[in-house]
Amino acid sequence: MKLARTIGTVTLSRSHPAMKAARLRCVEIVDSVQRIETQPLGGDTVVAWDLCGCGDGDLVALAEGPEAAQPFRPDVKPLDASIVAILDEVDL
Template sequence: MKIARVIGTVTLARMHPAMQGARLRCVEQLATIDDLDQPVYGGETIVAWDLCGSGLDDCVAMAEGPEAAQPLKPRTVPIDASIVAVLDHVDVD
């Protein structure tokens, strides 16, 4: 699981039938925990399926790979990344 920041929304003209009703977000993975308080810094942009109703500038937990589609089983969905939690506060000791 990785921490990322929502930077935008993706709109599709045509999509796979399994994607009906999906919300796709553009997220930027944070390189270090110190980047939590920084504005968007221009890292790699990833398109992720939004399972939580996140909004612009929200910090989120993101799953990638086969684990990203796991919450949607038994339905087969063509995704490689999903937002699985909206983070209110991150505390690192």
């Protein structure tokens, strides 16, 4: 699981049928906890399925790889990243 910040929405003109009614968000990976409040974060940018209804600028938890599709089992979804939580606060 990684921390990321939403920076935009992805719009598709055509998509796989399994992605019907999907909301895809563009997120930037938080590469260092010291830079969590910096804008822009400077991390990698990823397109992720939004399970939480987050908005632009929200700090989120991001699941990647096979774990990203686990909430949809037994359905098969062609995705590699999903937003699984909106984070209100991070204390270290």
